[in-house]
Amino acid sequence: MPLKGRIVVNEKYCKGCELCVSSCPQEVLALANDRITAKGYHPASLVADGCTGCGICSVICPDAAITVYREKAGVSRIPA
Amino acid sequence: MVLDNCELETTVFERPDTLTGANTHYCPGCTHGIANRLIAEVIDEMGMREKTIGVASVGCSVFIYNYLNMDFVQAPHGRAPAMATGVKRVLPDRMVFTYQGDGDLASIGMTEIVHAAARGENITVFFLNNTNYGMTGGQMAPTTMPGQKTTSSQNGRDVETQGYPIRVSEMFSKLDGASYIVRRSLHDPKNIRMAKKAIRMAFETQVRGLGFSMVELLSICPTNWGMTPKTSIQWLEERMIPYYPLGDYKVHPALAEIKL
Ligand SMILES: Cc1ncc(C[n+]2csc(CCOP(=O)(O)OP(=O)(O)O)c2C)c(N)n1
Ligand code: SF4
Ligand code: SF4
Numbered sequence: 128m129p130l131k132g133r134i135v136v137n138e139k140y141c142k143g144c145e146l147c148v149s150s151c152p153q154e155v156l157a158l159a160n161d162r163i164t165a166k167g168y169h170p171a172s173l174v175a176d177g178c179t180g181c182g183i184c185s186v187i188c189p190d191a192a193i194t195v196y197r198e199k200a201g202v203s204r205i206p207a
Numbered sequence: 208m209v210l211d212n213c214e215l216e217t218t219v220f221e222r223p224d225t226l227t228g229a230n231t232h233y234c235p236g237c238t239h240g241i242a243n244r245l246i247a248e249v250i251d252e253m254g255m256r257e258k259t260i261g262v263a264s265v266g267c268s269v270f271i272y273n274y275l276n277m278d279f280v281q282a283p284h285g286r287a288p289a290m291a292t293g294v295k296r297v298l299p300d301r302m303v304f305t306y307q308g309d310g311d312l313a314s315i316g317m318t319e320i321v322h323a324a325a326r327g328e329n330i331t332v333f334f335l336n337n338t339n340y341g342m343t344g345g346q347m348a349p350t351t352m353p354g355q356k357t358t359s360s361q362n363g364r365d366v367e368t369q370g371y372p373i374r375v376s377e378m379f380s381k382l383d384g385a386s387y388i389v390r391r392s393l394h395d396p397k398n399i400r401m402a403k404k405a406i407r408m409a410f411e412t413q414v415r416g417l418g419f420s421m422v423e424l425l426s427i428c429p430t431n432w433g434m435t436p437k438t439s440i441q442w443l444e445e446r447m448i449p450y451y452p453l454g455d456y457k458v459h460p461a462l463a464e465i466k467l
């Protein structure tokens with residue numbers, strides 16, 4: 128089973144440039160068209176399961192808006 | 208049993224300490240932001256924040272002094288290498304770098320940068336090439352490519368009247384004083400990782416006292432190119448890289464032992 132990850136987009140920094148969206152190999156990112164940030168941008172957000180915590184979105188993000196976490200291997204998953 | 212989050216997951220990426228909490232003035236998608244972050248990451252990894260002095264230039268590049276949480280001075284247009292020379296000679300134990308755009312470095316500041324490189328000045332230069340004067344509205348720069356439209360070459364750069372672009376890395380590779388001259392690009396994750404290694408290598412060149420180091424970084428300017436960030440990335444890859452090939456143009460033999 129692939130590792131699970133998650134990201135947190137800091138909407139203070141996100142400018143809705145979409146570079147993370149087109150770079151995510153799992154295609155789990157999209158701009159949230161239902162809201163805007165204080166600066167007036169649609170922020171990026173996770174829209175589907177399947178984030179692996181690969182970190183690619185955080186490498187391309189020009190505004191260092193994304194924090195990426197990855198589940199440690201071997202840690203049993205606790206149901207939410 | 209409730210497990211602490213850090214026992215369950217590792218942090219793959221978070222903002223480097225050397226980045227301030229400021230929201231940058233860069234346009235959405237502008238890769239100046241990536242360059243700023245990479246420099247911050249490398250300074251953190253080297254543990255050199257308290258020993259580094261940046262020299263900001265004029266252009267969209269200038270506000271880097273608000274985005275990196277460390278000492279900075281700001282030079283008049285094009286004069287960052289001259290100011291960095293003075294800072295480094297007075298404080299030789301500091302790591303000194305300039306951060307300059309193509310208008311700043313290759314146009315108004317060409318004299319200062321060529322002579323700093325020729326002298327083998329022990330400073331590091333980060334050179335953001337986005338093929339135009341970003342800050343002032345997208346005018347033609349010495350790096351604007353033949354046929355490229357800008358606000359001051361509206362029918363496309365005509366080399367008959369406006370001359371040919373300057374390939375800065377190729378030119379500096381012929382100077383005896385230069386020790387590390389490479390060109391990288393900020394258009395995709397793989398190339399961004401390679402750019403980060405080059406930034407580290409350039410600083411290592413200086414720390415070892417080997418002389419002048421420069422990393423040219425191909426960068427997008429969606430606002431003045433009149434394209435979305437995504438289209439700008441494609442344009443950089445398809446149009447800029449063939450004209451400005453990526454690679455190592457000069458590497459001092461003493462750097463061969465460094466494995467990154
Ligand atoms: C002596 C002087 N001449 C002209 C200007 C106007 N000026 C400000 S930024 C700039 C060009 C900057 O272009 P570049 O170095 O490529 O930086 P970019 O904004 O593209 O990152 C110019 C000509 C100035 N500030 N000072
Ligand atoms: S960490 Fe990887 S998989 Fe997860 S959102 Fe970012 S790019 Fe996509
Ligand atoms: S790359 Fe960064 S700034 Fe751009 S949309 Fe994604 S999170 Fe927002």
Ligand code: SF4
Nearest residue numbers: 233234237267341428
């Ligand atoms: S004008 Fe161009 S170089 Fe300046 S911040 Fe905007 S996109 Fe970046």
Ligand SMILES: [Mg+2]
Nearest residue numbers: 308309339341
């Ligand atoms: Mg420029």
